[in-house]
Amino acid sequence: MTAQAQSISRKQTLGSSGLLSWIMTVDHKRIGILYLVSAFIFFIIGGLEALLMRIQLAKPDNTFLGAxxxxxxxxxxxxxxIFxxxxxxxxGFGNYLVPLLIxxxxxxxxxxxALSYWTYLFGGIFMYSSFVYGGAPNDGWFSYAPLTEKMYSPTHGMDFWVMGILLLGLATTIGSINFIVTIIQLRAPGMSLxxxxxxxxxxxxxxxxxxxxxxxLTTAILLLLLDRQLGAHFYNTAQGGSALLWQHLFWFFGHPEVYILILPAMGIVSMVIPVFSSKPLxxxxxxxxxxxxxxxxxFTVWAHHMFATGMPTVSLLFxxxxxxxxxxxxxxKIFAWLGTMWRGKLRFMSPMLFAIGFVALFLIGGLDGIHLAVxxxxxxxxxSYYVVAHIHYVLFGGAIFGIFSGIYFWFPxxxxxxxxxxxxxxHFWIMFIGMNLVFMPMHVLGLEGMxxxxxxxGPGRGWEIWNxxxxxxxxxxxxSILIFIVNFFITILKAPQNDPDxxxxxxxxxxxSSPPPDYNFAEIPSVRSRRPLWDNKHPDLADWKKEEA
Amino acid sequence: MLRKLVVLAGATFLLSACQPSPSFLNPASSISGHVADLYNTILIMALVVFVLVEGALVLILIRDRHKEGDKLPHQLHGNTNLEIIWTVIPILLVIALFVMTVQTVNAIAAPSPKQGDLNLRVVGHRWWWEFDYTDLGIATANELHIPVGTPVQIALESVDVIHSFWVPQLSGKTDVVPNQHNTMWLESDQIGEFLGQCAEFCGTEHALMRFKVIVESQADFDAWVANQQKPAYQPQTEDEQAAYKELTGTCAACHSLDPSEIDTTKVGPNLAHLFSRSTFAGGSFDLNEENLRSWLKDTQSMKPGNDMEITIPQQQFDSIVEYLMKLK
Incomplete structure (x- = not known):
């Protein structure tokens, strides 16, 4: 085999198919798919954990899971x-779509x-490996100090959590800088902000x-690591450390994090609703x-997670x-989505159903959230369970419904x-009903003091029926998720239609084309409006005429 | 009118279970009363918004469904006036909400301490509550007695991690933060027992860190205090002597039998008047002979992870149980 032929055959293995080609890939579409598939597998794991919790809480004094x-x-x-x-x-959506959209x-x-994706994957696997190395993290996703100190959390769980979060934060930082540079630098001619x-x-x-x-967050967890491994006293209250230092550092990240979770889903919904209403946003x-x-x-609201910590009244009110x-x-935003649908021609296909579900459920998460600001x-x-209800209306009713809307929309x-x-x-209807059955009663339980x-x-507080x-x-x-998985496999095993639109x-x-070629566009498009493809289809009603007028 | 209806419906809903609701919406103090009013007002505002917006959504979904042969809809890109209106209305609403918030914060703020207040120290331990009546020289656990109609000024301390003190019908939460002196106040206008529970995750047995507040008439409260101030029951028989020796020996590392010994470094509760209480182990179990026996046999199977890891010699077991049951 000549050197040239060798290099071509190597290129084919790496570039087109086979496991190795996925491991070696630097193509944004493949990395996007890797992200989506990996995250979906973690979604199933996280969902099974939720089921374990719900079985344990189904009746009072249950002993299905120990403390x-x-x-x-x-x-x-x-x-x-979350992570x-x-x-x-x-x-995953960002990686797949941003280059195509711009x-x-x-x-x-x-x-x-690619570095960002693999760091994420290994961060996740690393954190889960704690289950076999003496116990998983067990202090909650916001891991309040000083409970996380070695004297109260002696297993290695918290160390795995700290190192895992560090890796995941690194992956997100790399990915975010990549998005920022891509969006600033690589837009097609004519695509202004x-x-x-x-x-x-x-x-x-x-x-x-x-x-x-x-x-x-990185600062917060590194200080915790120093406390746990080198005997520093940042959060060690027994040695004069501060318990609230953790909370300020964590929530200064933790609240923007909520928007990191919900904004992409809002973006998806803002793309889906116009298409299925045949109207512009x-x-x-x-x-x-x-x-x-x-x-x-x-960035200015983090301490609303800390209203009960004994803050002065002025800070509370601010x-x-x-x-x-x-x-x-x-x-x-909610009014804008309604305005988009108003007098449109609504086609109720799966992507649209999930987008509408997003609007309907996210509204509830917004309204019950108002109570938490008071x-x-x-x-x-x-x-209390009221907060659990609120975060799930926002992050399940919001983020997850939005993401499923995107999955159905861009799967083709x-x-x-x-x-x-x-x-x-x-899938949609069972998930919609199930979602409300799980999370609506949590409001009641929170109000009832759970x-x-x-x-x-214990029995006798009126909590049994709702649980x-x-x-x-x-x-x-x-x-409903099982139905989706079945749907996925049925569809993926069929011959493709390859409909571009x-x-x-x-x-x-x-x-x-669907799926797009490696290079996405044979010719880099030039853009005159927010809906370039609409303009091609309806030259007489083209957006650019209005936008440039 | 609307407000009354909603409150009524809400109350019926919450009270539909046969026992009285432990919710702040069933308040037993002016603090929780104010907060319940505020909650209900905001709930009504939220419900109005909910009905209007979800109603508009449903209307649109029904009316604007795509039909075969439909022409393209009008390509409307926005409407500045409309967008200003739906920005300004929420701004006005949140200003109203903020004003109500400030009013209620002021209405329930702690009154300045005065003669006649009851001063208390609440100490969070993993996983039980210590209640110190510093002025009265008594310490108890998991059951807080207070007189009706008297302001109670509470200092909150933790000996380990963060806990949160919450009796919904009497007041909202205040975190119990180690190395930080938080305070709160209570004043119940109703005689009765009100359930509370730790509300900040504090480790393994966070779920079994319960307590109750017993609000009683001044006379009942005084009688309770008088009893708590008495020394613990002194041993009479030989068996009791032996039990007493054990309890003031090995057990004293964690428990005190002296009701006036207020010592937050003790790992376990003061036992001087143990059987004047109705629950034990963080308010988790009814205090009776049967439960006490199984507890002393194996505390870890009843409340895994707690700090009490003991084996009581067989020959002393019965006498210790019997002596403990005399500590009324």
């Missing part, structure tokens, strides 16, 4: 869903992109949030500015007022195959 196991399971459920599922799912051939730094598709905007803002908030500028506003405000303000840009009410409901682009519609509708993170409760209903709902959600889409990704 220690339950505490590991709830910690890993939260940590998994190993929702963030990487958004990163008319680029790849991300700015393809190798960094005012023409960016909404998902690109939310990825852009999310990346800044990650880059500016993660250092605070209503109030593009308002949505973009509200996204940026949420980004800024998100953080309360700021938290209320976030309601305004959030409201703007300081005296927060003193009652914080750290990624694979050339449309997911089965009937199964998609079953604290979060308890592995058991039982929630467990039924959890199994409904699990059923199955939904009558608006943006650049639908102008190239």
């Amino acid at each position: 220690d196991t339950y505490n590991q399971v709830f910690t890993m459920h939260g940590t998994t869903m 190993l599922v929702v963030m990487p799912l958004a990163a 008319g680029a051939r790849d991300m700015a730094f393809p190798k960094l992109n 005012t023409k960016l598709p909404l998902f690109v905007w939310t990825t852009f803002v999310t990346s800044f949030l990650a880059v500016f908030s993660l250092p605070s 209503f109030g593009y500028a308002a949505i973009v500015f509200s996204t940026i506003a949420i980004g800024f405000l998100g 953080f309360s007022a700021d938290s209320f303000l976030i309601g305004v840009p959030t409201g703007v 300081v005296p009410v927060d003193w009652q409901i914080t750290d 682009k990624m694979t050339g195959r449309i997911l089965n519609e009937a199964l998609g509708k079953w 604290p979060r993170r308890i592995y058991t409760y 039982y209903v929630e467990t039924i709902g959890a199994f409904l959600i699990a059923t 199955p939904w009558d889409g608006f943006t650049l990704e639908w102008t190239t």
Whole structure:
């Protein structure tokens, strides 16, 4: 074999198919798919952990899980869903879509992109390996000090948590810088920032949030590591350390983190709703500015997680007022989505159903969240099941519904195959009903005085019936996810249709083949409006005429 | 009118279970009363928004469904006036919410300490509550007695990790933070027993860190105090002597039999008047002979992870149980 032939055959193995080609890839689309698949596997693991918790809590004084196991399971459920599922799912969509949406051939730094993915994967596997090395982390996803100190958490669980989070934070930082540079540098000719598709905007803002908030988390966990491994006293209250230092450092990251989780889903929904309404997004500028506003405000509200820690009244009221303000840009978005659907021609296909589900459920998460910003009410409901209800309306009703909307929407682009519609509708309705059965009663339980993170409760407080209903709902959600998995395999085993534009889409990704070639676009498109493909299809109604007028 | 209806519906809903609700929406103090009013007001505002927005959504979904042969809809890109309206209305709403928040924060703020207040220290331990009546020289655990209608000024301390003190019907939470002196206050206007529980995850047995507040008339409270101030029951028989020796010997490393010994470094609760309480082990089990026996046989199977790891010699077991049961 000549050297040349050798190099060609090597290129083919690395470049086209086979396991090795996926391991060696630096193609943004493959990295995006790797992110999505890995995160979905973690989603199943995190979901099984949720089921274990719901079985344990189905009846009072249950002994299905012991205290220690339950505490590991709830910690890993939260940590998994936030760091190993929702963030990487958004990163997966970002990787796959951002270059396609801005008319680029790849991300700015393809190798960094691969580094980011593999760091994430190993961070996740590393954290889970703690189960076989003496016990998983067990202090909750926000791991309050000084409970995390060695004297109270003597297993290696917290060390795995610290190192795992460090790796995941590194992956996110690398990925975020890559997104920022890609979006600034690689846009197609004519695609000014005012023409960016909404998902690109939310990825852009999310990346800044990650880059500016993660250092605070990194600091927090490194100090904890010094405490645990080298006997420092940052949080060790027995030696004069500060318990609240952790909380300030953690929530300065933790609150922007909430928007890191929800903004990409908002971006997805803002792409899906216009297509299935056959209308442009209503109030593009308002949505973009509200996204940026949420980004800024998100950095000023962290202490609303700490209302009960004994803060002075002035600080309480400052953080309360700021938290209320976030309601305004959030409201703007919801109205804009309604305005987009208003007098549209709505096609209720699976992506649209999940997007509508997002709007309906996210609204509830916004309205019950208002109660948590009201300081005296927060003193009652914080750290109760009410908060668990709220975060799940935002992160399950919001982020996960938005992500499923995106999966159904872009699956044909990624694979050339449309997911089965009937199964998609079953998935949606069972998940929608199950979701409300699990999380709506949690409001009642919180109001009825049930604290979060308890592995058991006694009978006679009126908590039994709601806990039982929630467990039924959890199994409904699990059923719906099973339906999705079946749908995935049925679809992927069929011959592809390779329809480049199955939904009558608006943006650049639908102008190239499904799945797109390695180089995305044979010719770099030039852009005149926010809906370039719409303009091609309807030259007389083209957006650029309005936008340039 | 609407407000009354919603409150009524909410109350019926919450009270539908046969026992009285432990919720702050069933308040037993002016603090929780104010907060319940505020909660209900905001709930009504939220419900109005909910009905309007979800109603609009459903209307749109029904009316604007795509039908075969439909023409393209009007390509509307936005409407500045509308967008200003739906920015300004929420701003006005949140200003109203903020004003209500400030009013309620002021209404429930702790009154300045005065003569006649009851001063208490609540100490969080993993996983039980120590209640020190510093002025009265008594220490007890897991059951907090207070007189009705008297302001109670509470200092909160933790000997280990963060806990949170929460009796929904009397007041919201205040965290019990090690190395930090937090305070709160209570004043119940209703005689009764109110359930509380630690609300900040504090490790293995966080779920079994419960307590109750017993609000009683001044006379009942005084009688309770008088009893708690008495020394512990002195041993009479030989068996009791032996038990007493053990309890003031080995057990004294963690437990005190002196009701006036207020010592937060003790790992376990003061036992001087153990059987004046109705629960034990962080308010988790009814205090009776049967439970006490199984507890002393194997504390770890009843509450895994707790600090009490003991084996009581067989010949002393019965006498210790019997002596403990006399500590009323």
